[in-house]
Amino acid sequence: MAVKYLKLFQTEFRNLNEYKLDFFSRFARLFVDILITVMIWSAIFAVTGKSEIAGLDKYYFISYMILTRIITMGMGSWKTVETIEQLIFYGDLSSYIIKPLNINLFIFSKLMLHYLFYSVFGIIILLASLPIINILGFSIFIPSGIYWILFLISLFLALVMHMIFYYGIGLLTFWFGRVWSIISGVEMIERFFSGYFVPITISPTLAFISGILPFKYMLTTSLMIYLEKITIISAISQIGMQLAWIIILYAIICLMLKKGLEKFDSQGG
Amino acid sequence: MENAIEVKNLCKTFKVPAKNKKPTIIDKIISIFYRKWENVDILKSLSFSVKPGEFVGYVGKNGAGKSTTIKCLAGILTPTSGSVRVIGFNPIKDRYKYTYNIGAVFGQRRLLEYHIPVKDSLEIFKEIYELSDKEFKERIKYFSKILKIDKLLHIPVRKLSLGERMRCEIAAALLHKPKVVFLDEPTIGLDAIAKEEIRNFLKRINREEKTTIILTTHDMDDIEEMCERIILIDNGEKLYDGSLYKLKEKFIRWKALEFEFIRIKDKKSFERLLKKTILRERRGNYIRLNVDRRKYNIPEIVSEIMECCEVTDLTIKEPRLEVIIKEIYKDSGKLNG
Ligand SMILES: Nc1ncnc2c1ncn2[C@@H]1O[C@H](COP(=O)(O)OP(=O)(O)OP(=O)(O)O)[C@@H](O)[C@H]1O
Ligand SMILES: [Mg+2]
Numbered sequence: 001m002a003v004k005y006l007k008l009f010q011t012e013f014r015n016l017n018e019y020k021l022d023f024f025s026r027f028a029r030l031f032v033d034i035l036i037t038v039m040i041w042s043a044i045f046a047v048t049g050k051s052e053i054a055g056l057d058k059y060y061f062i063s064y065m066i067l068t069r070i071i072t073m074g075m076g077s078w079k080t081v082e083t084i085e086q087l088i089f090y091g092d093l094s095s096y097i098i099k100p101l102n103i104n105l106f107i108f109s110k111l112m113l114h115y116l117f118y119s120v121f122g123i124i125i126l127l128a129s130l131p132i133i134n135i136l137g138f139s140i141f142i143p144s145g146i147y148w149i150l151f152l153i154s155l156f157l158a159l160v161m162h163m164i165f166y167y168g169i170g171l172l173t174f175w176f177g178r179v180w181s182i183i184s185g186v187e188m189i190e191r192f193f194s195g196y197f198v199p200i201t202i203s204p205t206l207a208f209i210s211g212i213l214p215f216k217y218m219l220t221t222s223l224m225i226y227l228e229k230i231t232i233i234s235a236i237s238q239i240g241m242q243l244a245w246i247i248i249l250y251a252i253i254c255l256m257l258k259k260g261l262e263k264f265d266s267q268g269g
Numbered sequence: 270m271e272n273a274i275e276v277k278n279l280c281k282t283f284k285v286p287a288k289n290k291k292p293t294i295i296d297k298i299i300s301i302f303y304r305k306w307e308n309v310d311i312l313k314s315l316s317f318s319v320k321p322g323e324f325v326g327y328v329g330k331n332g333a334g335k336s337t338t339i340k341c342l343a344g345i346l347t348p349t350s351g352s353v354r355v356i357g358f359n360p361i362k363d364r365y366k367y368t369y370n371i372g373a374v375f376g377q378r379r380l381l382e383y384h385i386p387v388k389d390s391l392e393i394f395k396e397i398y399e400l401s402d403k404e405f406k407e408r409i410k411y412f413s414k415i416l417k418i419d420k421l422l423h424i425p426v427r428k429l430s431l432g433e434r435m436r437c438e439i440a441a442a443l444l445h446k447p448k449v450v451f452l453d454e455p456t457i458g459l460d461a462i463a464k465e466e467i468r469n470f471l472k473r474i475n476r477e478e479k480t481t482i483i484l485t486t487h488d489m490d491d492i493e494e495m496c497e498r499i500i501l502i503d504n505g506e507k508l509y510d511g512s513l514y515k516l517k518e519k520f521i522r523w524k525a526l527e528f529e530f531i532r533i534k535d536k537k538s539f540e541r542l543l544k545k546t547i548l549r550e551r552r553g554n555y556i557r558l559n560v561d562r563r564k565y566n567i568p569e570i571v572s573e574i575m576e577c578c579e580v581t582d583l584t585i586k587e588p589r590l591e592v593i594i595k596e597i598y599k600d601s602g603k604l605n606g
Contacts, residue, residue, distance in 0.1 A: 007396040014385055094345045095380050099397050100368045262347045265283060266340055 004101065005109040012113040019117060026118070030069055030125070037065045038138060054202035060227055061199075063141040066133070067223055068196050070126050071155060074119030075162045075218075077169075077187050080111055082180060084170025089178055091266045103257060104250075107167065115159050147228050150235045154222040157242040162218050164249045165190070171253060174260030195220035214249065217242045271357070273449055273481040274319040274342065278351035281312040281337055281505075311337050312505040314351065321356075321448075322479040324472075326486065326496035326513075330598065334505040335485040336375075339451045342483070343373045356448055369398060372447035376454035380438050381426045387437045388422040391444060398445035405444075412440040416470055432463035439467060443474060450474075452484040456491055468494050489590035501597065508597060513590075520593050523559045524567055525586040530554050530578040538577040546570065 045058045053061055084107065087093040096106055126140075133140055143151060169186055172179050191197060193206075194215035200207050210216040221238045224230050230238065287305035289296055311334050319325055329335050340346040341353055344360030344367060353360055358367035374380065381390040395405045413419035416436045426434060439455060452471070456464045472495055474480050486492065492499060492513065499516055501509040509516060526546075531554065533539050543558075545565060550557040560570050567585060574580060 001399075004393075004396040004399070007393050011382065011385065011389070011393060091378070094340070094375070095378060097345050097364070098343050098368055098371065098373050100365055100399075101397060102365070264346070266345050 005105050008106060009109040009112055012110060016113075016117075023118075023121070026073060027125075030073060034066050034069050037069065038062055041065055054199040056199060056201075056227075056229075059139065060141060060229070062138055063227060064199060064223055066138075066140060067126070067226060068219060070122045071119070071158075071222065072191075072196060072219065073122040073125075074115050074117070074159055076111070076114045076118065077162070077166045077190075078180075078183055079114045080163060080166035081170040081183050083107070083110060084167060085173045085179055088171070088173040088260070088264065089267070093264065094266045097261070097264075103261075104254065108163070111163055111167075115163060119155065119159060141227055143226050143228050146232065147225060147235075150232070150239070151222055151226045154225050154235070154239050154242060157239060157246060158218045158222050161214065161242060161246055161249065164246065164253055165214070165218070168249065168253045168256060171256045171260055174256075174263050190215050190218070194218045195223065214245045217245050271321075272318040273321040273323070273356055274317075274483070275354040276318065276338075276342070276351070277316050277353075279312050279315040279338070279341060279348050279353060280310065280350045281334075281341060281346060282308045282310050282349040285309055310505060312341070312348075315502070315505065315507060316351075317500055317507065317510055319481060319483065321481055322475070323498060324475045324482045324496050325484070326492035326499045327483055327502070328485070328489075328492065328499055328594065329502040329508075331487075333502050335502065336453050337505075338502070339373070339375075339453050339483065339485060343371060343451050344368070369445065370448045371451065372442035372445070372449075373451040374435075374438050374442045374453065374455050376435075376457040379426065379434070380441050381434070383427050384425055386423050386425050387418070387429075390426065390437075391422075391441060394441055394444050400445060408444055408446075412443075415473065416440055416466070432459045435459060435463070436467065439470065443480075446478060447480065449481045450483070452482065454486055455484065456486060456488055464488070464491070471495060489594065493590055501594065503598060517587065517590075517593065520597055521587050522562055522596070523588065524562060525549070525588075526558045526560060526567075526570065526574070526583065527586065528556055528574060528578070528580050528583040530556075530580045533578050535577040538573065542570070542573050542577060 041053075041061060042058070045053070045061070051057055056064060087096075087107070093103075096103065130140060130142075166183075169179065169183070172182075193200070193210045193213050195210070196219060200210040200216055200220055210220070217238070221242060225235045225238070284306045285308075286300075287307040289300075289305075292300070315334075315338065327335055327338065337346065341348050342355060342360060344364050347361050355367065356370055358370070360367055381387060382393070391409065392405075400408070409422075413422075416439065418433075418436050418440055421429060421433050421437055426437070429437065435455060439452075442452075443450065455471075456467055459467070468491065471482060471484070475482050475495075484491065484496065497512055499509065499511070499513050500507065501516075546558040546560050548556070549559055560567060571583065571585070574583070
């Protein structure tokens with residue numbers, strides 16, 4: 001049973017070639033992005049003379065910022081939405097509907113490689129760049145054993161959540177036609193509430209709203225575990241929340257898919 | 270015996286943007302944000318059934334609703350109303366189980382992965398349909414022999430010619446020995462030899478594996494060579510459903526008689542003969558006539574020819590299926606299956 005999805009996942013490896021250019025472009029962006037972020041926030045700390053922003057001192061804050069950039073490398077909102085849009089809008093989904101495949105699992109096995117590839121690389125980059133970051137005069141926080149494990153688990157769940165969320169956005173194609181144009185807007189909101197631009201603890205209002213929304217479990221949670229800013233017990237409960245959100249989001253996309261397939265008109269031949 | 274395919278009052282409606290004949294600028298601006306939609310009925314209460322092992326030609330003009338019907342049967346489109354049952358399954362509700370039993374080829378769409386060799390694509394199919402290694406090997410061997418795909422297996426699909434690709438796609442669609450096969454224009458754009466090969470292959474599968482096949486095409490030779498039964502639709506409605514033979518019996522009005530003679534034995538009866546028929550061509554001792562089957566009996570006309578001329582050669586020609594079908598479209602208002 002699972003073999004078929006494994007096989008589909010394997011097939012994606014053949015597209016790895018296409019990742020080469022994309023990878024270098026992302027790498028360049030990542031590098032510049034980190035540099036700018038670190039420079040701006042160092043300056044803010046220097047000018048304001050504050051010892052803590054959003055409950056994090058400079059050392060943790062910079063670590064937080066660098067880390068957000070690295071781990072969101074694997075979160076392919078565009079890739080996910082475009083893959084699904086292609087399947088639905090151009091009717092390519094037809095060729096898979098007529099096969100004994102669970103559509104969700106089929107799509108996940110198509111997207112998985114992208115997420116894994118960049119996440120694994122992100123972590124490798126993180127570890128490999130430690131000496132460079134040190135030479136530049138910064139240092140990054142490195143967690144201890146148990147937190148590493150919890151971090152990796154929560155990161156995996158965050159990636160799954162991210163994938164399901166943007167899968168849902170992609171499914172809107174059933175109702176609205178092409179949806180790529182809304183990706184950047186949605187991504188902006190998602191990143192704002194997930195703590196990509198600034199830690200959500202920077203304002204009580206932001207923290208409150210983010211607490212209700214799912215987005216913080218797609219980023220902040222993993223970072224707080226990494227930085228050992230929460231206890232092991234609350235880390236585990238946050239991971240539980242991630243699981244709960246995954247179940248909720250999954251239920252929503254299942255419903256969307258079911259309703260969407262009824263509307264599917266298999267355009268293009 | 271239970272029917273393989275049972276379609277009852279199948280209706281399919283598509284939503285299309287409503288037409289506004291003279292849109293003002295304001296209408297145009299509004300239409301960016303809000304569009305009025307209207308429903309168009311593509312299939313209008315279509316009913317038919319197909320017995321196991323039948324090979325049915327599904328024919329109609331461009332836009333008649335052929336592909337739409339096939340998609341409803343294959344479970345891709347959800348019918349607006351009416352019911353579809355194929356080998357006991359509801360294609361939408363029982364999709365997962367149902368799809369183990371069907372194969373489909375859409376001429377304009379590809380089934381095989383574009384960037385990888387055919388063999389690898391087929392191996393994915395092997396996993397998807399959960400075939401054993403043995404079944405898979407045997408099947409590939411079988412296809413290699415009769416579809417001649419063995420030389421193509423190691424080439425990525427994007428490098429194949431249309432005809433080569435189509436042979437591979439058909440192999441892919443039939444890999445798991447489906448009970449029912451839907452083919453939407455499988456011979457589109459192929460040369461005569463490739464068409465012939467595919468026809469022979471499909472006939473063989475239909476005969477040997479008792480596969481039920483529904484095929485749409487615009488090539489009437491496809492129909493004549495493969496299908497005993499033909500369903501003709503127009504505007505989402507059925508015009509004719511029955512054997513190809515009966516279709517011809519019913520709708521062929523004119524047959525052509527061509528003959529050569531040495532001399533005319535009886536001038537008067539020869540003139541009479543010409544009056545009954547329409548003379549299309551006369552070159553020396555060669556004559557081509559059209560006979561109206563509704564008025565005259567062909568054998569009688571033939572014997573009259575024999576009586577008044579000393580005939581050396583005679584052939585009876587019926588119009589090509591294409592012509593017959595065109596005629597049917599023309600007066601489609603008047604008749605019913
Ligand atoms: N997704 C869609 N949305 C709106 N209208 C559609 C859609 N798909 C098909 N149609 C309309 O339905 C009608 C039937 O289309 P269909 O593809 O079934 O025709 P067909 O008989 O297969 O024709 P052809 O011989 O050209 O392939 C056409 O008029 C087409 O414009
Ligand atoms: Mg068609």
